[in-house]
Amino acid sequence: MNRQLQKFLESTDFIRAVKVTVAAATPVILFSYLDLFSIGFTVALGALFTFISDIPGNLRHRVNGMLASNLIATGSTVIISLAAISHWIFYPVLILLVFFLSMIAVYGHRATLVSFSGLLAMSLSFSHSYTGWALLEHAGFMIGGGLFYLCISMIFYFIRPYRYAELQMAECILLTSKYLKLRGRLWDTHANRDKITEKLLTLQIELNDIHENLRETLIRNRTKGGSSNQNRRLLIAHIELVEILELAMATSFDHEKLHQTFSRHPYVLNAYRHLAYNLAALLNQLGQSVEKRKKYTSVHHPFKDLESFKKAIDRYEAETNTDIRTTDEVLVLTNMFNYVEKQVEKIKVVEYTFTHAINPHDLKRKDRELEKLLTPIHYAPITLTQNFSFSSTIFRHSLRLTLTIxxxxxxxxxxxxxxxxxxxxxxxxxxxxxxxLTKQRSFHRTIGTLAGGIIAFGIISVVHNSTVLGILAMTCMVLGFSFSQRNYPIGATFITLYVIFVYGMLTPDIRDVILFRIADTLIGTILAFTANHFLWPSWEFLSLPTFLENSIKATRDYIKEISVFYNRKGEVPLPYRLARKHAFIEIGNLMASFQRMTQEPRSRQKQLGQYYALVVLNHTLLSSAASMGAFIQSRKTTKASEAFNVITGAIINNLDNAMRLLNEEQQNNISVDTVEVKEMLKLRFTELKEIREKEIMASNGIYDDNFKLKMEEGQLIIEHLIGLTNLSENIVKAVRDIGKSR
Incomplete structure (x- = not known):
């Protein structure tokens, strides 16, 4: 419990809540002593509207986002106040303003929060009308409140400039640990592998978000303002963690087959599983030390566990009397050993970055063109105009929100x-x-408002002291904003308490306030839920094929880059890393889309089972591709044969066909002769196996290290290609089945 409390107090959400509470409460208290409560309240509103877009990230983007929130919120208030002069002007202005503010969201997450700030300010502007000089004063105090919050936010930032990045890094390490542990659980004979796969896909979404946040924070800060030692330390750890995730995905074996193969020698797989669990435990301990800013002392010894696994392989080899590394079983074990050895090395690098001083030259080899890994941010007007179409989710949402308001x-x-x-x-x-999400928030908002209203009614009935109510209001404000992102029902409860306590200090008829608050919330909830159901709804089954296509395309591009890398050799190029990043992101986006679909009415969950099968197939395909990519990276490989290139070309062609089918192109437009292609692939696989057999015969029984590596490479590349070919064919078949059942 102490750890959870400390984690909560150190969290970004709690720090943000403290900042906005200080920025909002200070002017209210100071101006109240001067009998100028309305001015203090206006300044507090300006701070609140600015706070909304103050999310972590690159410093310049944060400042620009806060300034934009402040100006747009103030501008919205002024526009509504001026338009209220005439009904003929008011309604067109209201419609245009709400629609414009909603459309800002097309520019990304920070822009969405700026939009939200403007919409909140527009809504609150109806609480009091201002004209003439009073309106200018009101706008000036709102701007002043926003600048006051900006100053407080910058003070907090410069006191601990890297704390957010450290917390994100700690969370990234902990989630990676969880990912490795789940992978380890797959080796349990009685494991529910379907459930574990579902959890892995959900973790992929979280890891994608954190990786993107770390790239944005660490790389942009380094690009714009140089690089401190701590920034370098976190950046090296981030690069290694991405590759650790790739290696974790690469360990995609047929677990049931392996358990059958080694059923008489369970110590082999037990040694591997023990190693996987210990690596997860090491990362978990490291993540907690980074989170708590405590000295890290490792209690795990991965190299000893690695040696134990190696001894288990040698023991199996001796007991089965196999020729040195020529049997498929030993090759599989050797492959497993090579993957986990590489993973141990990278985990030790992450461990080293937090226990030793970092040399600036340590990053030179790793940071070439790092800024190209960032997701580009464009604020061009054409982005807005391109979304003026019913095919745009944001456009439909903007129309829906405008009409509902x-x-x-x-x-x-x-x-x-x-x-x-x-x-x-x-x-x-x-x-x-x-x-x-609207359905979920509607339910949570209603529950939170009712709970807050009931609790507030009980407290107000007993407590009548304004000072006590003020302290309770500030406490609830901190807790409300802290929990808004973590647990929305609890956040809504505390926000309701905060609002009612503020009214309790100002008005005697607080019971009426509570009743009206609950009634208004219920009306707003009903309107929002109804509008989302009937007004141009964005059902996920309509957009899921697009996410599926994007994921297949990203995985196809990744396989292309793996093929290019295998042919050219050398260091891992930037296009390979970019393709890997996009493949990981898109499989996360696909799973997120599927999860949203499961929250919709059953009548709209069309072909749910078939789509889930495709999600799992695509995840397995990505894992298999990562497995081959990791193998090629970790070995000095031989020249790629023509057969390899032909087979990878066929895999890529299968994925292209799947994308064409998703676009509902006619089957006869897909230039594939299935029988001929399968016969050609059989010949190519036979060719690869013959090459391997010729090399065995040419060795004349001399099994030197070079020969062993060639045999491993030949066998494992063939297995990877067979797996990728089968998966790509299954994806085409599954997509075709979905098309037939539409």
Missing amino acids: LVGFLVGNVLPIQNTYWILLTIVVIMRPGYG
């Missing part, structure tokens, strides 16, 4: 509602482009 405003004016803007706030907070 308009209806919410009219409902608030027709019904005897005390604060119409609470309906609008609820709509803005709950509505998301996807049905599943």
Whole structure:
């Protein structure tokens, strides 16, 4: 419990909550002593709107995002106040403003938060109308509040400039540890491999997000402002962790077959599993030390575990009287040993970066063109205009949100509602482009509001002291913003408590406030949920084929780069690393899309089982590709044969066909003669095996190290190609079956 509490107090969410509470509470307290509460409250609003887009990342982007939030929120308030002069002007302006603010989200996550800030400010502007000089003063104080929050945020940043990156790195190490442990569990005879695969896919989504955050923070900071020792340390660890993930994915073996093969020699697989668990435990310990900023002292000895695994292989070889490294079983074990040896080396590098001083030259070999690994950010106007189409999810969401807010405003004016803007706030907070997330937030918001209202009613009935209510309000504000991202129902509960306590200090009829708060939330929730269900809904079964196509394409490009690398040799080129990054990201996006689909109504979960089978197939394909890529990287390989290139070309062609089928092209447009292709591939596989047999015969029984490596390479490359070929054919078949059942 102490560790969880410390982790919570060190978390980015809690620190952000503390910053906004300080920035919002300070002006309210100071101006209240001067009997200028309204000014203090306006300054606090400016701080709150600026805080929304203050998410970690590159410093320049953070500052620009906060300034944009402050200006857009202030501008939205001014526009609504000016438009309220005339009904003829007001409604067109409201419609255009909400639509424009919603469309800003096309520029990415930070822009989405800037958009959210503007929409919140627009909603709150209905709580009080300003005109003339009072409007200018109100806008000035909002800008001042935003700048005040910006200053506080920068103070926190410069006190601990790398703390966010350290926490993200710790989380990345811990998740990688969890990933390795799950991989290790696959070797358990009684393991539920389907369930483990599902968990691995979910972890892939989390790891993709953290890798992207670390790239954005570490590489952009290094590119723009030089590189400190700590930045170099974290960057080296990040690069190695990405490769550790690739190696973890590369250990994709047929576990059931291996258990059958080594059923009489269980000590072999047990030694491998023990090693995998210990590597996961080492990373877990390291992640916790980085998180707590404590000195790391390893209690694990991976090289000893590696030696134990090697002895187990030697023992198996001696007991079965096999020729030196010529049997398939020993080759498989040797391959497993080589993968895990490489993984141990990389884990030790990560361990070293946090226990020793880092030389600036340590990064020179690794950081060539690192900035090219960053996801490009474009704010060109054409990005906005390209999304003016019903094929754009953001465009449909913008129309849906605009119409819902308009209806919410009219409902608030027709019904005897005390604060119409609470309906609008609820709509803005709950509505998301996807049905599943909107449904989830609707439920959580309702639960949180009801719970907060009931708790607040009980407290207000007993506590009448304004100072106590003020302390409770600030405490709830910190907890509310801390939990908003972690646990939305709890966050909504504390935010409701915070709002009611503030009203409790200002108005005597607090019970009416609670009732209206609950009623307005329910109205807003019903409107948001209904709109997402009936107004141009973004059902996931419509977009899932696109995510599937993107994932297949990214994996195809990755296989292409592996083939190029095998032909050219040398150091791992940048295009290979880029292709690997995109393949990992797209399989995560595909799984995220599938998860959203499972949250939608059953009537909209079309071909759910078939799509899940394709998700798993594509993940297995990526694992197999990573396995071959890792093997080629870790060995000095021979010249690629023509047969290798022909077979990889056939695999790539299969994946191209799958993408064409997803685009609903006619089968006769796909220039593939299945029978001829299969016969050709058989000949090519036979050719590869004949090459291997000729080399065995040419050795005349002399099994030197060079010969052994050639035999391993030949056997393992053939196995990888067979696996990739079968998987690519299965993907084509599965896609074709989906097309037939549409």
